[in-house]
Amino acid sequence: MTTIGTVLVTAATGKTGRRVAQRLATGSADVRAGSRGGAVRFDWEDESTWEPALRGADAAYVNYFPDLAAPAAPQALRTFGRLAAGAGVRRLVLLSGRGEPEAVVAEGALRESGVDLTVVRAAFFAQNFSEGSFHEDVRAGEFAFPAGTTAEPFVDADDLADVVVAALTEPGHSGMVHELTGPRPVTFAEAAREIGRATGREVRYVPVEAGQYARILEGHGLPAPAAGWLADLFASLLDGHNATVTDDVERILGRAPKDFTEWVKETAASGTWDA
Template identity: 55%
Template sequence: MTQITRDGKTILVLGGTGKTGRRVAERLKARGLPVRVGSRSGSPPFDWTDPGTWAPALDGAAAAYLAYQPDLAVPGAVDAIRGLTETALAGGTRRLVLLSGRGEEEARACEKVLADAGAEWTVLRCAWFAQNFSEGALTDPVREGEVVLPPGDVGEPFVDVDDIADVAFAALTEDGHTGELYELTGPRLLTFADAVAGIAEATGRDIRYASVAPDAFAAGLRAQGVPAEAVDLLTYLFTTLFDGRNAHLGDGVQRALGRPPADFRDFARRTAATGIWNGAEQ
């Protein structure tokens, strides 16, 4: 039994309603651990853009899971992580687990903030989420039968968000993860076309993937009414992170949990069974 469990102190989960945070909070609650979900609708509320909400959310917390919104690549993220880390340490929250991204220089700067601050830190440097196809902006394109994005024939080791949550849970509640940087990926490289083909096979539907030039991609987002800041961020991410820099596997899941990572094929089959990708005609 770990120190955090013995003390019965709260664990703060920032981004607690998002893809990873929701799962982390669910795992903590299932083990009977006291959890505080950090979100604008939480009690007390937490807002990354309002530093006045940080200390109340951290009050009494022994550990915190840091999932920054909208992405560590945006301007101001490093300052926010630095400020949150200083607030946490000043209030006695020493164990900090950061959700980070592969291939992002800005994310690495945020990782360094934790390492330099003297916290009991763990970094989860993650590949592209498999669940981006089922719990985000790509869900509707999959349902409609065509996913159009800039990446071409570049491999990505899509990671299952449930693996991320399992590693985060371990880092928050167990000893032995302090100072570890876990590169969390799936077990094999897939292009986006491969991933979409896997979803098509799992659903038994005709779902196509098309690679489009970044300018055309951005124009399509603007035509859909996507805010300019979001267009810029998505275009940056899709054109920067998929240049081959992340086309290699990480061993973080194996090192943290002692088991291999989940395969995208299993994610696709499991998710298809829920019916979430059924087309409008179905």
């Protein structure tokens, strides 16, 4: 591992940011964990927090919220990149999505900064069932999503974090686009059955249309425009075009990515899905 100095981790309390920060902290890096309420303030909705968080950093993990496909993302990433370059940041690693044309536009906007950039495009996280939007529904025994019968090669967020740390701290990643998946595609119905077997109770997947899912999100308190946009994004990503598997995790880390079944067994043993 190369000594990189100070690394800003944006969204450092989230699924990937937390894991990246933890791994960097065990090495030689000085971790600057940026979040809305932490010691290092960083908020994607408050541009005034960006430059102070970047000042003095050598590298940054860039995890844009809510998603790189959002309409505001290209301009935000363009501004962030300009500020990063001005602050003397030498390396950026950007979390992106697989098969998102709008996200590619945002990637290009950040690339305009001229700072060495590595893009990490990820499949749907396995942890969305245990830490994300499905968690409580899975515990309750039923979750809905606009994925139909499409299979997705769910990727373990721990594998992704290991790749991000490698890209931040090791040579050979500048200018690269890494596309991360798990070792095999799994349908959402199969995922529900796997979780059910591991927890010893029934877990059902209910396929819904994007409009129905938007109303579900609204019921959880999301404003209608945001709910509609997010539901349409999920439906477009889970139409089958992302079902292929890549070998990038193994190529970068020298080991196979964690299989979904193994991840489910480990997660069930942790008690996170206990009723």
